[in-house]
Amino acid sequence: MMQIIVQGLLLSGLYALIAMGFMLIFSIGRTLNLAYGAYIMVGGYMYFWLSQQLGMPQVIGFLGAVSVGALIGLLKHRLIVKPLKGDAVAVEIATLILALITQFALVLIFGDASKILLPLIPGVVTVAGAQVTYNILAATVMSWIIILALYAFVRGTHTGRAMQAVSMDEKGAAISGIDPDRINMITWGISGALGAAGGVFFASYTQLSPQMWLAPVIISVAIVIVGGIGSIIGTLIVAHIIGFLEITVVAVLAPELRGVLTMVLIIGVLIMRPQGLFGREEH
Amino acid sequence: MDLRPHHFILWGLFIAAMLLMPELVSKGTLRTMIFACYLAMFAISWDILSGRTGYISFGHPFLIGIGAYTTAILTRRYGFPVEASIPIAVVVTMFGGLIVLLPALRIKGSYFALVTLAVMELMLQLIPVVRPDLTAGTRGISRLPALTRGAEDGYYLAVGLMLAIALFAWLLMRTRLGTALWAIGMNEESVRGSGLSTTRLKSFAFLVSAAIAGLAGAFYAHHLGAVTPRSIFDVNLLFQIIVACLLGGQAPFLDPSLAHSSWCFCWRTCVRQSALRWSSYGHFWSQFSLRSRDRAGSLSMR
Amino acid sequence: MTVALEVRNLVKKFGGLVATNDLSFDLAEGESLGLIGPNGAGKTTVFSQVMGELRQTSGTIKLFGTEISGLSTAQRIARGVSRTYQVPRPFADLSVRENIRVGLMPDSLRAMIFGAADKNREAELAQSIGFSPADLERPASELSMGDLRKLEFARTLATGAKVLLLDEVFAGLTTGEISQIAALIQDLRARGFTFLMVSHDLPAMEPLVDRALAIERGTLLAQGPFAEVLSDAAVRASYLGVA
Numbered sequence: 001m002m003q004i005i006v007q008g009l010l011l012s013g014l015y016a017l018i019a020m021g022f023m024l025i026f027s028i029g030r031t032l033n034l035a036y037g038a039y040i041m042v043g044g045y046m047y048f049w050l051s052q053q054l055g056m057p058q059v060i061g062f063l064g065a066v067s068v069g070a071l072i073g074l075l076k077h078r079l080i081v082k083p084l085k086g087d088a089v090a091v092e093i094a095t096l097i098l099a100l101i102t103q104f105a106l107v108l109i110f111g112d113a114s115k116i117l118l119p120l121i122p123g124v125v126t127v128a129g130a131q132v133t134y135n136i137l138a139a140t141v142m143s144w145i146i147i148l149a150l151y152a153f154v155r156g157t158h159t160g161r162a163m164q165a166v167s168m169d170e171k172g173a174a175i176s177g178i179d180p181d182r183i184n185m186i187t188w189g190i191s192g193a194l195g196a197a198g199g200v201f202f203a204s205y206t207q208l209s210p211q212m213w214l215a216p217v218i219i220s221v222a223i224v225i226v227g228g229i230g231s232i233i234g235t236l237i238v239a240h241i242i243g244f245l246e247i248t249v250v251a252v253l254a255p256e257l258r259g260v261l262t263m264v265l266i267i268g269v270l271i272m273r274p275q276g277l278f279g280r281e282e283h
Numbered sequence: 284m285d286l287r288p289h290h291f292i293l294w295g296l297f298i299a300a301m302l303l304m305p306e307l308v309s310k311g312t313l314r315t316m317i318f319a320c321y322l323a324m325f326a327i328s329w330d331i332l333s334g335r336t337g338y339i340s341f342g343h344p345f346l347i348g349i350g351a352y353t354t355a356i357l358t359r360r361y362g363f364p365v366e367a368s369i370p371i372a373v374v375v376t377m378f379g380g381l382i383v384l385l386p387a388l389r390i391k392g393s394y395f396a397l398v399t400l401a402v403m404e405l406m407l408q409l410i411p412v413v414r415p416d417l418t419a420g421t422r423g424i425s426r427l428p429a430l431t432r433g434a435e436d437g438y439y440l441a442v443g444l445m446l447a448i449a450l451f452a453w454l455l456m457r458t459r460l461g462t463a464l465w466a467i468g469m470n471e472e473s474v475r476g477s478g479l480s481t482t483r484l485k486s487f488a489f490l491v492s493a494a495i496a497g498l499a500g501a502f503y504a505h506h507l508g509a510v511t512p513r514s515i516f517d518v519n520l521l522f523q524i525i526v527a528c529l530l531g532g533q534a535p536f537l538d539p540s541l542a543h544s545s546w547c548f549c550w551r552t553c554v555r556q557s558a559l560r561w562s563s564y565g566h567f568w569s570q571f572s573l574r575s576r577d578r579a580g581s582l583s584m585r
Numbered sequence: 586m587t588v589a590l591e592v593r594n595l596v597k598k599f600g601g602l603v604a605t606n607d608l609s610f611d612l613a614e615g616e617s618l619g620l621i622g623p624n625g626a627g628k629t630t631v632f633s634q635v636m637g638e639l640r641q642t643s644g645t646i647k648l649f650g651t652e653i654s655g656l657s658t659a660q661r662i663a664r665g666v667s668r669t670y671q672v673p674r675p676f677a678d679l680s681v682r683e684n685i686r687v688g689l690m691p692d693s694l695r696a697m698i699f700g701a702a703d704k705n706r707e708a709e710l711a712q713s714i715g716f717s718p719a720d721l722e723r724p725a726s727e728l729s730m731g732d733l734r735k736l737e738f739a740r741t742l743a744t745g746a747k748v749l750l751l752d753e754v755f756a757g758l759t760t761g762e763i764s765q766i767a768a769l770i771q772d773l774r775a776r777g778f779t780f781l782m783v784s785h786d787l788p789a790m791e792p793l794v795d796r797a798l799a800i801e802r803g804t805l806l807a808q809g810p811f812a813e814v815l816s817d818a819a820v821r822a823s824y825l826g827v828a
Contacts, residue, residue: 032393032396032397092339092393092396093339093525096341096518096522097522097525097526100518100519100522214404214518215404218397218400218401218404221397222401225394225397254412256408256411256412257408257412258408259404259405259408260405260408260409260412263401263402263404263405263408264405266397266398266401267386267398267401267402267405270386270390270394270397270398270401271385271386271389271390271398455698458697458698458699459686459690459697459698459700459701459702460694460697460698462679462683462686462687463687463690463697465676465678465679466676466679466683466687469676469677469678469679470674470675470676470677472638472674473674473675473676473687473740474687475638475658475659476636476658476662476667476668476670476674476741477662477687477688477690477740477743477744478658478659478662478663478667478688478690478692478744478745478746479659479687479690479692480657480659480692483692483694484694487694
């Protein structure tokens with residue numbers, strides 16, 4: 001029982017981080033950025049390359065991953081999202097294709113075989129009777145630090161509030177003297193950085209492989225939509241629902257069923273309540 | 284949209300070239316061509332559902348997979364002859380089409396795309412778990428009865444099937460029904476406002492698309508000789524289908540209605556957008572470089 | 586005289602907002618009725634309920650004596666009522682001819698697959714609304730606002746409905762186009778079509794209607810001859826801002 005709670009909390013924190021970066025983009029312009037998976041992959045592999053293949057310090061590996069993620073985010077905004085101007089379906093297809101291209105590129109560079117990331121911090125600790133590796137504990141703690149920092153940034157700084165304004169009403173924000181283009185660019189950059197950070201943690205939680213990106217993308221899309229677009233609290237709640245759901249299924253039913261209930265939940269909510277559980281009604 | 288003599292000449296040349304192909308190219312290339320033919324059938328099916336009505340399906344491999352798995356299970360587990368299992372596979376896939384249709388009656392756009400993607404992912408996860416005695420789990424079902432011997436026969440079967448499906452789709456899309464489906468993709472409310480029952484039109488498109496996907500999927504399974512969850516319910520297969528449609532729609536010398544239904548369609552607004560086009564080319568080339576690397580034998584894709 | 590459209594005690598509520606408040610009116614066959622009221626008075630909401638795009642909260646709508654409240658939009662159109670929209674909604678990539686073709690199609694899959702399009706009827710309809718033969722093959726995406734409105738009118742006519750609800754058909758048109766559409770409406774009236782129309786262009790509407798109906802916040806203010814309704818004190822207060 002304790003095991004489930006602790007594991008659930010840890011996995012949920014990770015999901016929350018990944019979903020958060022996705023939500024930033026989705027709440028501006030309702031862009032379903034399916035290439036979010038590319039950040040996750042690139043983040044994981046960048047960290048692997050810098051810290052494990054080149055033997056650099058872990059901090060450098062992590063920073064490298066995050067900055068490459070941010071860079072891809074900026075490029076994507078500049079090269080795909082802006083030229084396609086609001087044609088939502090075209091953006092979806094183009095970004096998903098981009099994720100596939102990234103996958104192929106990684107296969108060409110690193111090969112198909114999955115890689116194991118060395119733990120961020122080695123060792124095991126017992127929390128409330130449950131065995132937890134320092135690795136996953138560190139990943140979760142870092143995730144929460146990043147989430148809280150993001151929350152403070154969005155709520156507390158001028159740029160953060162401008163991001164919220166643009167997400168609610170781009171034209172209105174433009175009239176009030178905000179440059180939506182600049183804000184959008186910043187948002188894409190931050191989203192890329194968050195995705196890459198999530199990728200590093202996710203890879204250390206499971207493993208690094210060129211196919212690792214799809215499941216987290218679908219899950220984060222689901223978390224964001226089920227949680228209600230633009231609702232940070234809703235996102236956190238649903239990340240925990242899904243995290244606990246998966247851990248419980250694995251522990252109580254069967255490990256193979258892990259993703260099944262998640263997908264059923266996603267399909268059900270999308271059909272029954274497209275505005276999500278905690279979201280405002282969209283017109 | 285009127286037909287001109289040069290369209291017939293071009294298509295005649297194309298068909299003649301396709302039929303002469305086995306004399307001209309190596310066995311290995313012929314295998315790639317067989318795959319291309321099946322891809323074209325999948326793409327035609329996708330075009331009828333998504334290209335026409337604008338309901339972008341990210342779950343098409345779901346339909347193909349139903350067709351492939353149905354015939355695989357029937358022939359290998361229950362000893363059905365292929366003549367019976369393939370028609371049954373088509374019917375079963377049409378029921379699968381109804382499953383995709385249900386969300387399309389309520390939601391649109393990105394949400395519909397997402398639900399179909401989730402349905403595909405769900406199948407990928409479910410197949411190994413539900414009745415592994417039938418599906419053989421992640422290992423998949425192998426040693427399906429072959430329909431043809433040798434690459435050459437397989438190629439003629441694939442080309443013949445593709446041409447038949449293309450002709451059927453082309454004829455269907457030239458009717459007023461094709462125009463109405465296309466109109467749904469542009470503005471569903473206005474179609475309803477023109478006195479047409481959009482639910483009925485969409486159901487028809489989804490069923491036809493599913494039937495083609497099921498038929499092509501079943502033949503594809505027998506061509507491969509094996510089905511595994513990973514090889515069918517795969518995003519990459521999905522994007523090969525979509526990219527085939529996007530690039531196929533660009534053949535400017537073909538009559539648009541021909542380009543539409545056979546070498547897929549011209550998803551005009553999108554293909555005009557260069558970013559999407561370039562990413563499609565990117566996908567095509569990365570696919571190509573991976574395939575040629577595989578051919579060189581250094582590593583296998585999976 | 587037969588009653589083409591009979592609306593009784595129509596009520597539509599959106600949550601707490603009452604968009605149509607106990608509205609009743611009759612539209613005789615061959616009659617033309619102008620529906621006037623300030624922005625947000627609920628004119629378009631009435632149209633949507635007649636067409637079945639919105640379900641009324643209560644009340645009845647009868648078309649040629651038959652209750653149509655339970656029918657789908659397609660079934661209502663088949664029974665002879667059709668509408669245009671304030672913002673034209675054409676099929677952008679289809680030609681003018683094909684747009685009209687969609688309106689002409691029967692609601693039957695079999696007929697759509699095996700029946701051929703009636704090209705003469707398409708051309709005739711396009712011409713009657715003021716398109717030149719050269720316009721027939723132009724895609725709708727190339728048309729001007731005025732042409733789009735005409736196209737929408739043509740597609741609505743093509744459904745074969747005899748009761749037409751026109752929502753702001755004159756908005757965005759040049760004076761020349763207005764007189765052309767007005768002449769067409771007069772022609773259709775002479776041929777027995779029934780009209781319910783909404784327009785902010787009162788001078789253009791006046792000669793086209795037999796009667797007017799003024800509503801505000803979904804409530805009937807006055808009905809009767811056009812000039813009488815316009816001079817009604819309550820109407821002047823709400824619509825023209827004159828006390």
